[in-house]
Amino acid sequence: MDAHLTLTADRFPLVRDIGWNQTEELYTHPDRTLDYDVFLYVxxxxxxxxxxxxxxxxxxxxxxxxxxxxxHWGRHETAAGTQWYWVHFNMADSGNTLYKEKAPLQELALYYPDHYLYRLILPKQGAAFPGMENRLNALMKGLEEGRSHQMTRTSLSVYELFLDLHQASVEERKSTSAEEISEQIIAFLSSHSCEPFSASHLAAALNLNYSYLSATFKRVTGQSIIETHTRLRLQHAVALMRSSSLNISDISDRLGYQNPFYFSRVFKKIYGESPSAYLRQFYRSH
Structure with a gap:
């Protein structure tokens, strides 16, 4: 049995209803099989x-x-006085879409064609973050107000709540040395995003074997070091397109690409279109 809830970045859960209850005596959870998912918070x-x-x-x-x-069902064991909230929801059908198992790294925030095609895995059970009850109370109050598009607004808020649960679970696991090494790698790549990648310089900076760094980074982030460096480099290129009057050849040279045609080929591979086509999206007064 799959022990996790899987969300995807391109579809949000569709809320059916949200509620709260309290029992004054021993309680037995209903015996049932539902055609929707349930989030319980005690x-x-x-x-x-x-x-x-x-x-x-x-x-x-x-x-x-x-x-x-x-x-699922219950025995006559739920403690008297227990207070709990529930959210009943359906997950939108993702069809045959293929999703990555890792989210894009925070530093690679600019959109590219498959940016949203990744999964988020939430633990089946865990500790909630502070303020959970306030969030759930606000959701119930919002449903009572009956504003336009209220169910969609509520579903988006529940999705944000689930994203925060996911982030909390990630932070709990973030104290490992592998996570720390990956953060150091990203910091190095970010500070050297305007120049060609050098495996020897990275290994020397972190005083670790490059093969070990590469395997660790891939395991933690789901991306290779070179792929990440390339995306950071091209993210810098997009920033220059937005903020300067440099042409494609100048941008290529600024980022350390000796051949602008190679730069264009790499850019198109990542963003799905040539840098000149991408550049035409921006209105610049320079």
């Missing part, structure tokens, strides 16, 4: 639920995702 007390034979206890300030199509 504000106080504790809730017991079983999914496909796997038991879970959700303690105060914890959450649990129940997946659609899986049988």
């Amino acid at each position: 504000a106080s007390g504790s809730m017991q639920v079983v999914e496909e034979g796997v038991p879970f206890i959700i303690h105060a300030k914890q959450y649990l995702f129940l997946k659609k199509g899986l049988h």
Whole structure:
């Protein structure tokens, strides 16, 4: 059984309803199989639920995702006085789209053709971040107000909440040496984005073997060091297109590409169009 909730960056969850409940005595979770996913958050007390034979206890300030199509039920064990919120939602069908397993690195924020085709994996169960109850209360209040496009607004807010849960889970794992090394690599690449990549200079700067750096970076980020350097380099090119009157040949030279035709070929591979076509998108007064 898949133990995670998978989101994609190009589609948001579609909310069915959001609610809150409190029990004054021992409570039994309903026995059912749903055609939608469930997000449970326990504000106080504790809730017991079983999914496909796997038991879970959700303690105060914890959450649990129940997946659609899986049988779940409860025993008469949920503590009296337990308060909990739920969000029922459907995930939009992604069809046959192929998604990357890693999100783009934060430093590579500019759009390119497959920018949004990646997955986000949330733990099935975990601790919530501070302010979760305020967020959920605001969502319920918003539904009551009935503004135009309210269900879509609510779905977008729930997606943002799930993104924040994902980020919190990432931060919990970020204390490993592999994460630290990857951050150091990105810092080095960012400071050398206007020049050709040098594996020996990177290895010397971090005082580590390049093969080890390359394998570690790929495992943590899902991208190669050279690919990341190239994207940072071209991101710098786009920044120059936006802010200067330099032509393509000047930009190529500024970034250390000796051949502007090679620069154009690399740019088109990443952005899906030539640098001259991309440049025409901008209105410049220079």
